Amino acid sequence: MKTSIKVGKKPEGIAIDSQAKKAVVTNGDDGSVSIIDTGSNVVGAPLKVGKSPEAVAVDPASHTAYVTNEDDGSVSVIDTAAGTVTATIPVGKKPDGLAVDPAAHSVYVTNAEDNSVSVIDIASRQVATTIPVGRGPDWVQVVGSYAYVTTAGDNSVSVIDTGSRKVTETIPVGKTPDGWTVDSGTHTAYITNSGDDSMSVVNPATRKVTATVKVGKGPDGIAVDPATHTVYTANAGDGTVSVIATA
Secondary structure, three states: OOOOOOOOOEEEEEEEEEEOOOOEEEEOOEEEEEEEEEOOOEOOOEOOOOOEEEEEEEEEEOOEEEEEOOOOEEEOOOOOOOOOEEEEEOOOOEEEEEEEEOOEEEEEEEEOOEEEEEEEEOOOEEEEEEEEOOOOOOEEEOOOEEEEEEOOOEEEEEEEEEEEEEEEEEEEOOOEEEEEEOOOOOOOOEEEEEEOOOEEEEEEOOEEEEEEOOOOEEEEEEEEEEOOOEEEEEOOOEEEEEEEEOO
């Protein structure tokens, strides 16, 4: 079953806080964030952030959202309950995707024009280190002791060992991969491919694509609600969010 929810102008990134029953969507051309009640699919008032917001990730422990601002070269830190920006952190050139590693209290940010990943220390709110990756890094997801980075210029995913901070493997996927997320319950990975309006389904154990699903036009951000195994894709090309019941 699929449902379309109208949000802001040119939705880009999306993240789910399953405990709070909220989906947070960045609107690239509005410089704003939309917060959706996933129980009712009602959209709240937009929250203004930096210029050209792209990706968003939520720390489930603190219910804090982190947003990359492409044209500001920064990351906005948002208190989703209060609806306020609490900090702005400078990162690399054209920051794109990001992911929270709650176990290590870190945030991983891809820098599209630097071919690198910035690692932010949550406590100090500063960049702790920078890791070189593949060509045109876009989005990133941390799973266990690995960070997975989509590299749009290579039509692949770079796998980083977060301990050694080195790329250890490359996974070929669809055309112009953008977003990446993992269902913590099934351990299945999902990747949006904006170049062919599709979503790749990856088995992280074998690191191979097992299925491809058509979604909206120009899919970019993606997130999954592990409680319901529902996947949400932000489709920049038609201003919609696709809701996919994976079961």
